[in-house]
Amino acid sequence: MSSVVTGKVIRFDEVRGYGFVAPDDGTEDVFLHVNDLQCDKRLIAPGVRVRFAAEEGDRGLKASRVSLAGQRPEGDCDEEAGDVLSxxxxxxxxxxxxxxxxxxxxxxxxxxxxxxxxxxxxxxxxxxx
CATH class of the missing domain: 1.10.287 (Helix Hairpins)
Known part of the structure; x- marks a missing residue:
């Protein structure tokens, strides 16, 4: 069973392809893998808000179907998001x-x-x- 939640990326290693998201509800951090992104991995960085399905994995909670929080869940982040600026x-x-x-x-x-x-x-x- 999974629930859709929002949160902020707290760490993401583009080279290794994984990181962690802190859910807005204050629950434990959720593992994030590049294979579960519905957008270009270059858009994922610390501080970026995302929407994802939190699922129980082999080693705890993991994020799946990850998109930018301002996007439609089924949307392709690449086409809609543009550049993320500091x-x-x-x-x-x-x-x-x-x-x-x-x-x-x-x-x-x-x-x-x-x-x-x-x-x-x-x-x-x-x-x-």
């Missing part, structure tokens, strides 16, 4: 875009815009921390 990368991209459109912003105004946008991005788990 807060620093997003901040740089945002700075360039805002200054290109509103070059008259002061440094203080730009910092306020970035802070607000990064808070929103963190709230909705749009960035990898």
């Amino acid at each position: 807060a620093e990368e997003l901040s740089g991209e945002l700075t360039e875009a805002v200054l290109a459109d509103v070059p008259s912003l002061t440094g203080q105004q730009l910092v306020a815009v970035r802070r607000s946008f990064l808070e929103l991005a963190r709230k909705h788990d749009w960035i990898a921390e």
Whole structure:
């Protein structure tokens, strides 16, 4: 029997193909294997929110049918997710875009815009921390 849950990746080794997810409900960490991903393994990194089916495996709980938390469960993460950016990368991209459109912003105004946008991005788990 399996239940669908959400959580954050706490560790993932792309080379070895495995890691662990901390479920949002606070239960024990769940083993994650690359063969159970429904998306490109390059999208899986510490801090990324995922949806998965928690199943009892030979050595404890394991995640299966793993997708990004914002995706439809049956969706292909590759086609829909795009790049996952760090807060620093997003901040740089945002700075360039805002200054290109509103070059008259002061440094203080730009910092306020970035802070607000990064808070929103963190709230909705749009960035990898």
